[in-house]
Amino acid sequence: MAPVGSGLWRTLRAHQVYGANTDVGKTIVSTVLCNAVQRQKQRAAFLKPVSTGALDDADNRHLERYGAGALTKCLYQFDEPVSPHLAAKSKTIPRDEDLLASIHQTLSGWARSDIDFALVETAGGVHSPGPNGNSQADLYRPLRLPIVLVADSRLGGISSSISAYESLLIRGYDVQSVLLFRDEYYQNHEYIGDYFRNKSIPLVHLPAPPAKPSQTDPDAQQRDEEAMLAYYGQASRESEILRLLEEMTIKNKQRIERLEEMTDRAQELIWYPFTQHRGMQAKDITVIDSAHDDYFHTFGSSGTNQEGELRPTFDGSASWWTQGLGHGNPELSLSAAYAAGRYGHVMFAGTVHEPALSLAESLLKTLDNPRFSKVFYTDNGSTGMEVAIKMGLRAACDRYGWDASQEKINILGLKGSYHGDTIGVMDCSEPSTYNKKVEWYRGRGHWFDFPLVKMVDGQWKVEVPAELQEDLGPDAEFSSLGSVFDLNSRLDSDASQRYKKYIHRTIKDLVETHGMKFGALILEPVILGAGGMLFCDPLFQRCLTDVVREHPELFSPNATPAKTSPSWSGLPVVFDEVFTGLYRLGRPTSASFLDVHPDIAVNAKLLTGGLIPLCTTVASQEIFDTFSSPEKSDALLHGHSYTAHASGCTVAVDSLRAMSKMDKDGSWDGYRADWQNTTSSTASTPEVWSVWSNGLLKDLSCAEPVESVFAIGTVLSISLRDAEGAGYNSTAAKGLQQKLAAGGDQFNVHSRVLGNVLYLMSSVTSKPESLQELESLLRSALV
Template sequence: MPPVGAALWRSLRAHQVYGANTDVGKTIVSTVLCNAIQSLKTPATAAFLKPVSTGPLDDADDRHLRRYASGTLTKCLYQFGEPVSPHLAAQQKTCMARDRILVPRDDELVASIHHTLSGWASNGVDFALVETAGGVHSPGPNGNSQADLYRPLRLPIVLVADSRLGGISSSISAYESLLLRGYDVHSVLLFQDDYYKNHEYLRTYFQKKSIPLVTIPSPPPRPQALGADAMARDGEAMATYYEQVARGTDVAGLLEELKAKHTARIERLEAMPGRAHESIWYPFTQHHGMAPTDITAIDSAYDDFFQTYRANPSQPEEGRLHATFDGSASWWTQGLGHGNPDLALSAAYAAGRYGHVMFPGNIHEPALSLAETLLQSIGNPRLQKVFYTDNGSTGMEVAVKMGLRAACHRYGWDASQEQISILGLKGSYHGDTIGVMDCSEPSTYNKKVEWYRGRGYWFDFPQVRMSQGTWKITIPDKMRALGPDLEFSSLSEVFDLEARVQSEAGQRYKEYIRATVENLVQEHGMKFGALIMEPVILGAGGMLFCDPLFQRCLAEVVRGHPELFDKGTPRSTPSATPQSWSGLPVVFDEVFTGLYRLGRRTAASFLGVDADVAVNAKLLTGGLLPLCTTLASGEIFAAFSSREKSDALLHGHSYTAHAVGCQVAVDSLRTMLQMERGGSWAASQRDWQCSSTASSEGSPEVWSAWSHGLVRDLSHGKQVDGVFAIGTVLSVSLKDSQGGGYTSTAAQGLQRRLAAGGPTFAVHSRVLGNVLYLMASVTAPAEALREIEGVLRAALL
């Protein structure tokens, strides 16, 4: 079932009632609140929803509200006959659902809640409570913690604390569990007990959090006997109790405070774009002509979706928050979904254990574990050392320093006296810090940066895309000596490099690269210190899909012809081992393409090339925290070793190897490795395998979360110049009579169409000129991707 927006209406104040434990009186508190809301000077209509109830119908919580909170609308979605935890009752198949018999999936249950609340909002209900079963972490019907099950709704919380022995601990633990998942706890209620006096301690505790706590008298004990007379007396006692609570407590004041918080939340969301327009300088944004209406307020995010605010004062019953698919994976960082509770817990653990600790000369468990995990799992025998930085750009700065120093050390060059350049590809982008800007040719990103110089040579290259149902490799006009464009029946054929490298095209690629480098060195006197590439996909340059054979040939020519670069007497002779670098150090920028972004652990594995330096970020922490690793070979590391401190790699920042980020990265990597080994992407892999009719045995497995049928169909679109999908990435290049490029506006119409959305959610997307791309996390639900595919088909076919 498609996702729903988080629950927020202007007219309806909806809260979720959680208990610090089982049997703490949630239903009694709900009854008190529903009675009170109808007894205000300005009465309001109340409603009570019990999503899942267990036990006999006579004891059902919604029936209790119906009896003691007259006038309250009540509903129970799923009633299980056994008086046990919902996950056990569901296993016993004794569901007596009011609407259906089957046990609901979690997403169905959440959607049913949202649908019910939306209906109440449309019918004039002012106040609604959604009551959970048991404690905060009591399992739902499918065994998942309620704190996670109901998180997509992110309703503000009324927490019923525990007044019994041990209740202080359970109440605070429940609060912290909710806080860890991004809930807002708006109030705390509990029964007053003059023996344990939990309310006194908890009032002080929650006052420090600016959360009001209200105590109510304990209810009368239930009779031991179950006869009609006893039940009648119990009913009379409860009715009297509710009357006394209404007269003797300040529940009305609490309701006014809840109303004020509801109003303030909406006012903040409405004001945020205007406030941001006044105070925020956005990255990669031309502010000229920008208005507050161009800024989207995000209330929260969960899984692959933002919860974005949309104001519509003329229709107060309409939901204010709408699910918006995060189609850029939040600038390519999202791997395991927004609001991931496991990663949040990892971060909290490391923050509580370490905070941040000084790194040079020290070691802590998260940094050591992450380094060892990467070196063991990345599959590159050259890499032996891990250097920590905070983001992809600074990680690439380190990589450039490593590569250039190693080359200068081997060839006896003095970079202070002569220009040492890099080899790369046109359209490359390695970050916005000054050093790595110089590793890209002049472009929109850097040509107006005053210190930019551009130190290198960048090869144009053949590009891969599907057009008219055929995978095509287009040779640039200036490289026609490489031969005609190539066509393949499947993407697997394109990546069958062990066969292609021996082909005529492979030989032409190699000769072209060798001759070009030779000319640059001999005729133009250039010296090169490193080969730097984004494997397979060049991201910010426009989602450029480089023919993997061309990148393979680049690495082979550089490594196989050291004489092209060494025109003098080297200061040191490389050791003859498979881990030795030759010609130039090969640096792979996998900040975007690495760690399952393209469906494999590394993008380098597609090329069959082991880099001497590899950089990873973005997906490294599953989308939660900034962190980057630069992995280097032993020989690269040795180039910095001497008796002189000045020869060391003098690079770092205050938060190097931040323990919180490292711990999150360890758990994120382990999760993705488990998903790979457990076959989490098997359905997508089968979809793409069925389309591969001629792939060679042993060629790299190529697949995408986006369906092969979508790529094939879009490739026939009249507006489509080319399309490709690999891993979680989908890229659509639109025809542009002006030639395309970063400043093109050709993709903006498609971007607006996606923003309008499909049947159940909108799609946030980014464009790179005439290219619109979409990305998903590695946990993205197939149903959501298929809905987006429907929107794309409607827009382009």
């Protein structure tokens, strides 16, 4: 089932009616509003997605009887007068996706007709369950209709009304109006009115409906109908109701006008990251009204076949690699709110709070590295890598007696590396588009070229750069991606010996002939992301790490290999797992693909499931001890005002727990099964899988415009042919990007390109149906 866009139409003012509790008069409020609209010579409509109880007592029947001609509709009717999740047990239960699609389709149809105003009424209270047992606050969230909240005028109603409002607010709803009935005894309307007035939300209090006549009266039904008709006639003419309807009209218009002007205003005011503004136009900017699950809800997307002003747009870059558990995840939102309410922000120098301590314990368990014992907190991947560099260089200089103020200390890495945009870590990458025009850039290191893993014409291969084939050997083909990662077998191969000999010789020449000193080995395990989605042969990274650790004499003549594994040897090994870590590639760590335990590792992005900025730099006890001294100046003097902020740490604990649960409960078994290759796998072949299907890769790899592809975990990379050469400045992927932006009938795709490479990334919670539709779009565009 296709995702639905948020509900917004120019010609239809659509609202959703929530109640602070059951039996607070939602349907009476809906009837009053529909009466008022009808009396203004406009057409009103009432939609009850799910109704329970006897048909004669159904809410839509009440509207038919008293709604002054308003159009009414009920999508699913269950006979039992109980909660929808119980009433639906004996019936065919509609999927949440089907229910949402039916609502959106109904409203879109009304928007095309002469209907001016529509109400979608929920059942029970804000958190009453829908047919599948999910809270209605979460069930209807993708629609994100503006809310009419019916408050509770009874004893305890103040609390339930404010709680309902906060539950809606924390899920990203806009509560535009609050209505309740006047009760002269409890007078809730006075307190609640003041509460919402302070939040600039209008509150309308209505006269209480007439009491039901005694059932012993033979004319009870007629008297009741007469009383209700008179009530609706009076209530629908109240000036506050008419003023509220006018405000609803204005707010709908203003919302659309604001969305329409956002691109021009953004063009005027905002300086975008990684963007050349010369030639950029307002139309090139995507307006995001909200986001939910894997989708942005975008305004004015070109090529839309979707009814309404907002369209679902698949977040194809996982919002720059941050999304793990979906946009608007209610559990993470509640976690963040809880920590914000409990702590706000508290300083972290010489203090501790439960979220930071819990995250440190949870992260060390997740990383499962016997070397790690200390967790340092920063706020993003680049600053986390700054800390890692400080740690690694200090440890090397301390061990080898080097004075960094008097001599240049370099790093070892790979070509195409990228570790962030702060000045220090820029120096840890070779000159590139990202850094060579930065005035303070001074590249400090040596970066190895390396063999690439890719699928070409349906065949996995390790492609060796032409200039290195004399040293490293020719290209090699593999029967499966798992066999590429079978390092237990490959370490005994001729390729492994060639790799190690070349690496050893190169480092020795750099040190002895060129006089270079190296203080750390820094790697992005498996995939170098920003450098162009470069899938490094894992054997090469493993051999590079082994040479560094097994030959410390390369870096200092008197150095010897470490006798115990927790002690670093040769150089501190730093793994930048900001992109590839924490289940991005289908495993808790990308280091596990290399069977290497680094001395220092950096994690961010998926750490908080895509909700809040946070980063950790994790190090061994030995690295930590390097900074221990009687002198304050020897400490790691690095920090941020918002170090280890409680909301980020709390969300991260829950994010790690959720992803670990998915790893163990079979959530990804379907993907794993698709990637199992029983004809070529052996007992030693590691499990490697992707959410992107094996069949898609083979089809794309044989397409004429495609040079190569690969997929692992949630990552899909497509390299397009470019006669003028690959690289960051290539425009070869633009055409594919534009086709995805146009999309299909169900949704379009927001994607990013790195030169001739277009990559797509899902969250770990992406639905198979969404990925299948996206794969269909790719096939249509390329195959």
